Amino acid sequence: MADPGSIALHLGLLLLVPPLLPGLIAKTKAVASGRQGPPVLQPYRDIWKLLGKGAVYSQTTTWIFRAGPIVTLAAAICAGLLTPLVGPAAPLGFAGDVVLFAYLLALGRFFTMAAALDTGSSFEGMGASREAAFSALAEPTLFLVLAILCIPAGSPSFAAAFTALPWQTWIAAHPPLIAATVALFVVLLAESSRIPVDDPDTHLELTMIHEVMVLDHGGPDFAFLLYGSAIKLFLFASLLVHILVPVPAGLPGLPVFGAGVVAVAIVVGIVESITARLRLVRVPQFLIGASVVAMLGLLILVFRGTL
Amino acid sequence: MHQIALSIPLVAVAILAATAIAAAVLGRNDRASLMVGSLGALVASGLGLVGAVLALATRAEVERAAAWALPLGSIRVGLDSLTAFFLFCIFLIAGLAALYGIGYLRGQQRRLAPAVVGFNLLVAAMVLVVLARDAVFFLLAWEVMSIASYFLVTFESERDSVRRAGTTYLIATHIGVLVLFALFGLLGRGAGSFAFADLARTGSRAGPHLCFILAVIGFGTKAGFWPLHFWLPDAHPAAPSHVSAVMSGVMIKMGIYGLLRVVSFLGPPPAWWGALLVLVGAISGIAGVVHALAQHDLKRLLAYHSVENIGIITLGIGVGLLGRAHGNPAVATLGYAGALLHVLNHGLFKGLLFQGAGSVLHGAGTRHLESLGGLSRRMPTTAATFLVGAVAICGLPPLNGFVSEWLIYLGAFRGGTDLPARAIGAVVVALVALALIGGLAAACFVKAFGVVFLGEARSEGARHAHESGLAMRAAMIAGAIACLAIGLFPAGAINLVAGAAAELGGTAVRPSSGALASISALAGLLLALVGGLALLRMALLRSRPVERGTTWGCGYPHPSPRMQYTAASFADPILAPFAAVLHIRTHAHLPEGMFPTAAHFDKHVGDMAGERVLVPAWRTFLHTALRLKVIQHGRMQLYLVYVLVTLVGLLLWQMGGALGG
Numbered sequence: 001m002a003d004p005g006s007i008a009l010h011l012g013l014l015l016l017v018p019p020l021l022p023g024l025i026a027k028t029k030a031v032a033s034g035r036q037g038p039p040v041l042q043p044y045r046d047i048w049k050l051l052g053k054g055a056v057y058s059q060t061t062t063w064i065f066r067a068g069p070i071v072t073l074a075a076a077i078c079a080g081l082l083t084p085l086v087g088p089a090a091p092l093g094f095a096g097d098v099v100l101f102a103y104l105l106a107l108g109r110f111f112t113m114a115a116a117l118d119t120g121s122s123f124e125g126m127g128a129s130r131e132a133a134f135s136a137l138a139e140p141t142l143f144l145v146l147a148i149l150c151i152p153a154g155s156p157s158f159a160a161a162f163t164a165l166p167w168q169t170w171i172a173a174h175p176p177l178i179a180a181t182v183a184l185f186v187v188l189l190a191e192s193s194r195i196p197v198d199d200p201d202t203h204l205e206l207t208m209i210h211e212v213m214v215l216d217h218g219g220p221d222f223a224f225l226l227y228g229s230a231i232k233l234f235l236f237a238s239l240l241v242h243i244l245v246p247v248p249a250g251l252p253g254l255p256v257f258g259a260g261v262v263a264v265a266i267v268v269g270i271v272e273s274i275t276a277r278l279r280l281v282r283v284p285q286f287l288i289g290a291s292v293v294a295m296l297g298l299l300i301l302v303f304r305g306t307l
Numbered sequence: 308m309h310q311i312a313l314s315i316p317l318v319a320v321a322i323l324a325a326t327a328i329a330a331a332v333l334g335r336n337d338r339a340s341l342m343v344g345s346l347g348a349l350v351a352s353g354l355g356l357v358g359a360v361l362a363l364a365t366r367a368e369v370e371r372a373a374a375w376a377l378p379l380g381s382i383r384v385g386l387d388s389l390t391a392f393f394l395f396c397i398f399l400i401a402g403l404a405a406l407y408g409i410g411y412l413r414g415q416q417r418r419l420a421p422a423v424v425g426f427n428l429l430v431a432a433m434v435l436v437v438l439a440r441d442a443v444f445f446l447l448a449w450e451v452m453s454i455a456s457y458f459l460v461t462f463e464s465e466r467d468s469v470r471r472a473g474t475t476y477l478i479a480t481h482i483g484v485l486v487l488f489a490l491f492g493l494l495g496r497g498a499g500s501f502a503f504a505d506l507a508r509t510g511s512r513a514g515p516h517l518c519f520i521l522a523v524i525g526f527g528t529k530a531g532f533w534p535l536h537f538w539l540p541d542a543h544p545a546a547p548s549h550v551s552a553v554m555s556g557v558m559i560k561m562g563i564y565g566l567l568r569v570v571s572f573l574g575p576p577p578a579w580w581g582a583l584l585v586l587v588g589a590i591s592g593i594a595g596v597v598h599a600l601a602q603h604d605l606k607r608l609l610a611y612h613s614v615e616n617i618g619i620i621t622l623g624i625g626v627g628l629l630g631r632a633h634g635n636p637a638v639a640t641l642g643y644a645g646a647l648l649h650v651l652n653h654g655l656f657k658g659l660l661f662q663g664a665g666s667v668l669h670g671a672g673t674r675h676l677e678s679l680g681g682l683s684r685r686m687p688t689t690a691a692t693f694l695v696g697a698v699a700i701c702g703l704p705p706l707n708g709f710v711s712e713w714l715i716y717l718g719a720f721r722g723g724t725d726l727p728a729r730a731i732g733a734v735v736v737a738l739v740a741l742a743l744i745g746g747l748a749a750a751c752f753v754k755a756f757g758v759v760f761l762g763e764a765r766s767e768g769a770r771h772a773h774e775s776g777l778a779m780r781a782a783m784i785a786g787a788i789a790c791l792a793i794g795l796f797p798a799g800a801i802n803l804v805a806g807a808a809a810e811l812g813g814t815a816v817r818p819s820s821g822a823l824a825s826i827s828a829l830a831g832l833l834l835a836l837v838g839g840l841a842l843l844r845m846a847l848l849r850s851r852p853v854e855r856g857t858t859w860g861c862g863y864p865h866p867s868p869r870m871q872y873t874a875a876s877f878a879d880p881i882l883a884p885f886a887a888v889l890h891i892r893t894h895a896h897l898p899e900g901m902f903p904t905a906a907h908f909d910k911h912v913g914d915m916a917g918e919r920v921l922v923p924a925w926r927t928f929l930h931t932a933l934r935l936k937v938i939q940h941g942r943m944q945l946y947l948v949y950v951l952v953t954l955v956g957l958l959l960w961q962m963g964g965a966l967g968g
Contacts, residue, residue, distance in 0.1 A: 054851035058858040060763055062683045064694075067837075070844065074836035078829055094825035099716045100704060103745070104833070107703040110749050114694075117757030117872070119858045120681075125757075125872020132753055133881040136746030143742035147723060147735065156720035205861055215859050220847045224840065284884050295735075302723075302731045 028269025068115025087249025179297025315358025344423030352402030380443025388806030483528030511574025530562025534916030548665020584625030592618025640812030645714030705830030
């Protein structure tokens with residue numbers, strides 16, 4: 001994946017498609033509840049409008065508050081250069097890129113949480129605390145999924161993992177991959193603050209997680225945050241697509257990839273329509289449950305040969 | 308050339324010892340004593356760094372014995388890649404700490420000579436520990452190291468808690484030494500000499516399993532393996548901050564050095580050694596970070612993070628041993644390389660963080676998290692460098708902590724592919740533990756950095772805090788730059804550990820230079836993107852209204868600093884899943900009735916190892932020992948009967964032996 005054409009395609013997808021996903025999810029939810037809902041392209045308009053606004057900064061805040069959205073977006077874009085989109089390889093992928101992927105997203109989260117604490121608001125502190133708790137529990141699940149993908153491939157890189165996946169047989173013969181899919185879907189829901197972990201549409205600060213951390217951000221800062229979290233959702237969705245279907249490199253892969261990402265967004269929308277948000281004390285159980293599923297998948301993977 | 312490389316650290320030790328004596332002689336003149344001692348430490352560190360780099364570059368392998376003999380042993384020193392790497396760590400971190408100490412000690416209201424003398428002796432002793440090539444000389448240097456650090460821990464000896472911490476430390480460190488005596492006694496009995504070369508030749512015949520267990524306990528007490536870490540969260544915060552930096556940054560790593568050195572004597576390791584160390588590492592790492600989350604004292608929090616990072620290092624060594632045991636040098640070398648590089652990285656960022664904590668104490672007068680807040684405006688340099696240390700200790704790119712954790716991950720993933728199925732349990736434990744530790748560490752450092760430096764000041768002291776002096780800031784900036792440099796150019800840093808890792812792991816496998824170049828490229832790209840986005844925002848906001856307002860308080864217009872989220876509240880949901888195993892004490896007087904009066908709530912998380920393991924173990928021991936009281940009556944006749952019965956018993960046993968034989 002070194003030719004300029006595929007790099008341009010990757011960059012184009014990475015930078016232009018992500019805001020589509022929250023729009024699709026909102027549309028799915030609207031349709032499911034019999035409303036017309038906002039247009040699918042509404043998030044683009046939101047981001048554009050925010051980029052054109054001024055800003056109000058709290059007197060309490062310092063440069064950390066201003067750095068938060070910037071670092072979060074920069075880290076998400078860097079992670080996007082490691083994630084395969086069309087075709088199994090990414091422009092900057094290397095042996096060991098899966099670890100950097102996870103830690104880049106963690107870096108973005110670190111700065112979002114620090115920016116929240118910089119406001120001195122107890123609501124934002126509360127949101128940061130919840131985000132820290134839940135993301136710490138989601139981290140082992142993500143690494144178990146990565147282990148299921150990378151151990152058979154022989155190298156901790158997305159390119160090796162997605163090239164080595166046995167698509168001819170997998171639904172019938174690969175319970176580990178089913179476990180990985182389920183667990184990764186839960187990680188996606190948790191990392192992108194979706195129901196049942198967090199409700200992006202709630203209007204009560206006390207019940208929010210991600211939204212309450214960014215209460216004080218406005219204008220371009222908030223645009224960066226919205227864009228960054230859309231990219232994060234997009235990256236997890238594309239990982240799921242790559243586990244579920246083979247995506248050929250280059251333009252032939254584009255329809256497969258596009259359909260897959262849209263399907264993931266619609267499934268998220270359906271899940272949001274048919275489930276309620278968990279009580280906050282139940283969320284850790286949900287996340288630990290996902291890691292148990294992934295652990296089972298890994299055990300089957302390792303011991304299937306020996307049984 | 309090799310002889311020169313060996314002479315340089317010895318000259319550095321001589322400088323340190325000489326300036327320690329000079330500082331003691333000048334003891335009545337605080338300023339002169341501090342200047343002589345610190346200058347000596349700085350010169351020795353600079354010289355020693357040159358020597359360590361020279362040794363690493365020339366791959367020096369040399370040994371030299373002095374003409375003097377020690378009782379049972381000899382003064383024997385030597386260099387190899389492992390020693391050279393640890394020398395590099397010692398001199399680098401001690402040099403930065405000495406620079407910081409000049410500024411930090413100047414503000415103290417007591418005699419400075421004990422701190423100055425103790426510091427130089429501690430550094431000299433650590434250098435000799437890693438140079439020693441004879442068990443007796445090694446233990447001698449080890450003892451000097453322990454005692455010098457005891458006097459540093461008890462520097463502020465008028466405080467009761469400090470004296471108690473010192474006593475705990477002294478007892479703990481001597482329990483460790485006792486086990487080391489047994490270890491080297493066992494090894495030396497087989498070898499007939501205490502020279503390391505002889506121990507290495509015969510080590511595999513001296514009961515290697517028992518020796519390994521003794522080494523894990525003896526060196527683990529110094530390193531702070533859970534539950535042998537009990538002295539650490541008391542002792543490290545008690546010492547002056549630049550000493551905490553050296554103790555957490557390098558002194559506890561002497562335990563890691565000793566473990567690696569002794570394991571290399573014991574011949575090919577069986578698989579369970581690796582599995583045991585992975586387990587010890589996972590428990591230390593997770594227990595360390597969970598306890599750190601529960602702390603309200605900044606330095607104590609950092610001390611628990613040392614337990615966590617020792618856990619990460621031990622995970623790496625465990626992966627290395629697993630690789631060795633299953634004949635897979637690639638896994639072994641990656642594990643060892645990650646562990647060794649984490650020794651250096653942890654030294655750098657933990658030194659930096661302790662120095663930051665010292666600046667906070669110096670500037671705001673307290674290290675209690677709930678009385679701090681908003682310091683980033685009054686102490687910008689400390690805040691920025693502390694942030695660098697915090698991001699680095701969480702293992703996040705583009706800083707150094709990521710590189711070493713990445714190597715351990717790489718070893719574990721590779722182990723998952725290449726090792727037999729029965730070894731994979733340990734590998735998976737390592738992966739999951741590293742991921743969980745990473746997530747929890749990020750939570751803990753968001754809490755520590757956020758509560759101390761962000762938001763509004765929670766006390767008068769924090770409101771009037773002042774930035775530290777030039778020497779302290781220079782040391783912290785240098786530490787932060789070192790963290791960034793290793794993160795941006797990992798290929799150079801891996802050269803430091805490549806020799807030692809290859810020797811321990813059995814091959815010169817290293818991660819492909821392509822992968823390291825990619826990490827460099829992405830780290831650079833990340834910084835460039837951050838800069839680019841900052842410029843973009845500046846351009847966007849240039850012609851638009853930018854206002855200042857109050858923080859959104861859901862419509863409430865007069866928020867006060869007391870309404871901010873506290874460190875305890877922040878940590879509470881994160882600790883909730885671990886509540887079953889933590890030792891949490893709650894004292895609550897909640898509001899009652901129609902007209903509630905004063906209420907209070909107090910929650911304290913004790914040390915799980917202390918409360919759940921060590922205290923019950925001590926009680927059981929005491930209880931059993933008291934049972935033996937039935938044979939003690941204080942009557943002479945009874946004791947005579949005991950003597951008689953013993954004699955007759957022995958006679959009968961001898962006769963039985965003779966008849967049987």
